[in-house]
Amino acid sequence: MKKKVIASLILTTLVSSLFVGCSKEKDTSASAGGKTTEIVFWHSMGGVGGESINKMVEDFNNSQSNIKVTSQYQGSYDDAINKMKSAQQGNAGPDVMQLYDIGTRWMIDSTYATPIQKFIDAEKFDISSLEPNLLGYYTVNDKLYSMPFNSSTPILYYNKDAFKESGLDPEKPPKTFDEIKEISQRLTKKDADGKVSQYGYSMAIYGWFVEQLIAKQGQTYANNENGRKDKATNVDFDKNGSAVKVFKLWKELFDSGNFGNFGRKTSDTQNAFIAGKTAIMIDSTSVLNSVMKGINGNFEVGTAFLPKLSEGDKGGVSIGGGSLWIMDKKDEAKQKSAFEFVKFMVSSEQQVFWNKSTGYFPVTKKAYDSAELKETLTKYPQFQTAIDQLHESPLESRGALLGVFPEARQTIETNIESMLQGKMSPEEAVENSAKTINAAIEKYNKTNK
Incomplete structure (x- = not known):
């Protein structure tokens, strides 16, 4: 499984509690009996x-x-x-x-x-x-x-220096995928022999991203309120049209030649971004530190919310x-x-x-x-994007519960690869994904009543 990416807690314990919070003093009050x-x-x-x-x-x-x-x-x-x-x-x-x-x-x-x-x-x-x-x-x-x-959660990472070189405003990251389509064309660079040296946009073939883009549309991945009202008995994404929008978008970006496909491993897309081989990527907030260290000041990094598929989308992101x-x-x-x-x-x-x-x-x-976290945010203001996006996401976007989610993600990824290879249309890829996942859900529910 790929990796995949954050809030506090007031400690209200009784005086007799064994827990001493974050105190650096050692509590020996209950050790008199010698039992640990x-x-x-x-x-x-x-x-x-x-x-x-x-x-x-x-x-x-x-x-x-x-x-x-x-x-x-x-x-x-x-x-x-x-x-x-x-x-x-x-x-x-x-x-x-x-x-x-x-x-x-x-x-x-x-x-x-x-x-x-x-x-x-x-x-x-x-x-x-x-x-x-x-x-x-x-x-x-x-x-x-x-x-x-x-x-x-997933956020958008972009190379501000590449934006400037392409005549784009580095303080105006894309908010929708329509904007990504437009600016990725301007950001894509080719060598003299026509080989792409920098793609405009990339994202790994990762089932989590599909789930997030469905949630961003304000739609559900599975029935029974995403498996929260009751166990999910089948997926919803093939019926509500949300997955077809995602798959069509993916194929369109890929066919444009401005989309860098670096496979299923998110680390491969991260490395491409760090090396300047793609100007924009979508990835987890949890990789911000490693991305910043990898870039090591070679270019300025900007972050933004996960883009909307349509301007009117009201959904958010799930953790x-x-x-x-x-x-x-x-x-x-x-x-x-x-x-x-x-x-x-x-x-x-x-x-x-x-x-x-x-x-x-x-x-x-x-x-x-805390002063320490404020200092971190001052050093890495890019992380404020993740905090703001989390707080602005409606609870309804919290994500689905499935007993077969690992298998479901792999199914989605396999069908995306087949679609990009021209073996099936976006509609067929969605239909095939739903059929396989629904069969797995049915088998799981019979076993886990």
Whole structure:
């Protein structure tokens, strides 16, 4: 699965609580009995993300003496799910697990986890300072199942220097795809032999982008209110016309010769943008830090909202990334300790560190009041775009829940590739995608009643 991309939390715990928030003093109040609860945390963050998580876990362990968390990297999200399925047979899985957004329906149906709402209600824990659009994705039937952690949305990145060279206003990024069609022609450069040296626009062949462009139209991906009123029984995107608009647009841009197709790996499109081989790209907010470091001042980067397909579109964007789940291992002490750890991970101090280190949204709104985050936004004003876009997105755009989402994304991507290769029309690609995904949904629902 490709990667895929952010809010605060006021800590209202009782004096007797084991949790000490972000205090740097070590709490020994409950260690007199000599008992330390040990919990295991599975995550799927490699590189800088993994290093940051290890630092946060270390800080949590040093902040008190009652709980010890062991952090364990499990590979990709899909790898972690497969390991979870095997571990559950012997109740040997983790106590806390990071899982990608599209695994939400599957995790709920598996009953492997305890809804985090249980612990919020028991403590009367105040979640009002958490970002509502992030909470909204993981809330089903008014119950919060997991805690948002690494959250991101797609934004438009553009090369301001390339805009200036092409006679375009670098302070006026495209707001619609009609504008992208127009300016990508001006931004595309060719060598003397006619070979394109810089494309006007690019985006990876990524199912997440299709979902986002459907949401941007204010349309649903699946029925039953995107699988939130009840389990989805089929997709909606083939009936409401939203996917056909996206596929037609994709094909039109590709056929124009001004669209750089660098395949399914988002990192390949990122590298093309960094190298100046494409002037505009769409990608996750979570890659802003790595993009800026890669460019290293070679040109000025601008960011903008995800463009609209039509001027009148009223939709917004949905979050990507992942959340933290408290697993049900029938051990109340470990579950309570897991909740203390989860609260620490989404506290304002930790979320400021997380954002600065990785580029994911702070989960807590209080984080934006910190001098450190204000300094980061001053250094990287491009990230303000992501914050503004998140806040302006209606809750209705929060995205669908499907038990077969990983398979659905791969299906979409396969059909887009076939369409670009001229093997099928946009209409046929959408129809074929819907047929395959609907069959997978039907099979899943029969198995997971």
